[in-house]
Amino acid sequence: MKPRFTFEEHVEMGQALSSIRDDLLHRSVTLANAYPRSGPEGVPEKKLEQAYKAIDQARSALDSLLAQEHPREFEPTVYYPHTEDQGRRA
Numbered sequence: 001m002k003p004r005f006t007f008e009e010h011v012e013m014g015q016a017l018s019s020i021r022d023d024l025l026h027r028s029v030t031l032a033n034a035y036p037r038s039g040p041e042g043v044p045e046k047k048l049e050q051a052y053k054a055i056d057q058a059r060s061a062l063d064s065l066l067a068q069e070h071p072r073e074f075e076p077t078v079y080y081p082h083t084e085d086q087g088r089r090a
Helices: 009-032 038-070
Strands: none
Touching: 009 038
């Protein structure tokens, strides 16, 4: 059996994925505001949208694993931090 994440590893992964997702979303919106959303010019924005949605799916799955593996320490904010907490990351 493979080792599972410690609670601390879940926290680190949650911070990283949240930061990456927020950056991809911001860049997707920036592209959508600068280029048409259809045709070849819309492809980059659509790809970024797919990427942040894939990260959302991974976060959801990891959130469920965290709840199963560490029920006493589980906090939804590990994978879904409050907006004000995001600025505290190094």
